[in-house]
Amino acid sequence: MHTLKEEKKKNETLSYDMMHPTFSLKASQLPEIKDWSVGKKYKMEIEVEMIGSNKDEYSEKQELSGRFKITKIGVEKEEDDAKKGYT
Numbered sequence: 001m002h003t004l005k006e007e008k009k010k011n012e013t014l015s016y017d018m019m020h021p022t023f024s025l026k027a028s029q030l031p032e033i034k035d036w037s038v039g040k041k042y043k044m045e046i047e048v049e050m051i052g053s054n055k056d057e058y059s060e061k062q063e064l065s066g067r068f069k070i071t072k073i074g075v076e077k078e079e080d081d082a083k084k085g086y087t
Contacts, residue, residue, distance in 0.1 A: 023070070032075045047072035 027034050036042060052067035 025073070030073055030075070043076050045074050045076070046070050 025033060032042075047070070048068040049071050050066050051069050053064060055062045055064050
């Protein structure tokens with residue numbers, strides 16, 4: 001699993017390229033979020049389908065980006081987390 005880092009230098013504003021990817025879910029799509037708190041971290045597992053890709057021709061790096069559709073999503077049960085040492 002990759003840990004994503006926001007690469008911000010001192011006195012620099014965070015650009016779009018440096019931000020973590022985000023996505024939104026409704027409670028009807030993932031009922032567990034009803035019991036979650038803002039600011040806490042949770043482990044999720046997602047299955048995605050790649051639906052597009054492109055290189056940013058206007059960027060110096062010409063970095064490849066991908067567009068994904070979430071096809072499955074799940075959350076480990078608390079008892080599973082305790083067995084694995086997650087808290």
